[in-house]
Amino acid sequence: MNPFELATDFLNSINSFDYAPLLNTNNNVVSVIQKGKKNNYNVLERSKEIDAVIARTVKVVLDSHNNNSDDVKGVLYMLFRFEEDGNPNSNKIPLYLGKTSRYGKVNRLNSLFNSLNSKPRWDYAKNGNYHLSGLSSMVCVGYEEKDKDIGKMSWAKSMFQEFPSQNPTLKFKPYLWFRPWTTSDVSIVKELGHVSLHLEELILIDILSKAFPEDLLNKADTDKKFL
Secondary structure, eight states, X not given: OOHHHHHHHHHHHOOGGGXXXXXXXXXXXXXXXXXXXXXXXXXXXXXXXHHHHHHHHHHHHHHHXXXXXXXXXXXXXXEEEESSTTOTTSOEEEEEEEEEESBOTTSSBOGGGSSTTOOTTSSOOTXXXXXXXXXXXXXXXXXXXXXXXXXXXXXXXXXXXXXSBSSOBBSSOOXXXXXXXXXXXXXXXXXXXXXXXXXXXXXXXXXXXXXXXXXXXXXXXXXXXOO
16 A cells, blocks of 8 residues: 555545634734733634634534444544645645544543533643643743643744744644544545544554655654554
8 A cells, every 4th residue: 555645545535624724823923822810821822713623523522422322432633734835725734643532541531522612632731731732832932941842842843933932933824634533434544444543543643654754743653554
């Protein structure tokens, strides 16, 4: 199987209804807002468009849970850019692929799906396990060294002209794709049919890291080969 062909099939299959710009920007300068009740901290502002996409997807998960159905297993998400910045008809370039499982460690609803206002992995919580929190700690001003998420250094280098900055300026506009993974979904490797959310995440990372080795910010586990 050709990883680039599989990656192209996957990227071409993405519905524009399921993605939106990640950040609120003006001429590639990201709006910075403050969070925290007592000790304020700066964060990169999500766009209202992506909030709507995430809310629709979270509702699918919660509806399944409230109906005592097991058909929705969680969500897949992908950060990406367009090859020609500002041209949505150009090729998509993947930057990061991840998932959030519906179930937590004790086989109950993951706390990241607590409500329709939840933003699984893409919310703000200082020192929390969220991509935007970590990226904001590297890009926005006002963070002590101990509060910076060094793991997001590669994200900051990939996406921003310089950091930290009072006016964080993007190199390109990042988009976020956010979609539920259900029991009716088929793996990008069609011969496998339906696979678990966890396995599909690993398959996609493996494929995308081979097809876009200079762009993808997460890498496949080199001890696990699926192709």
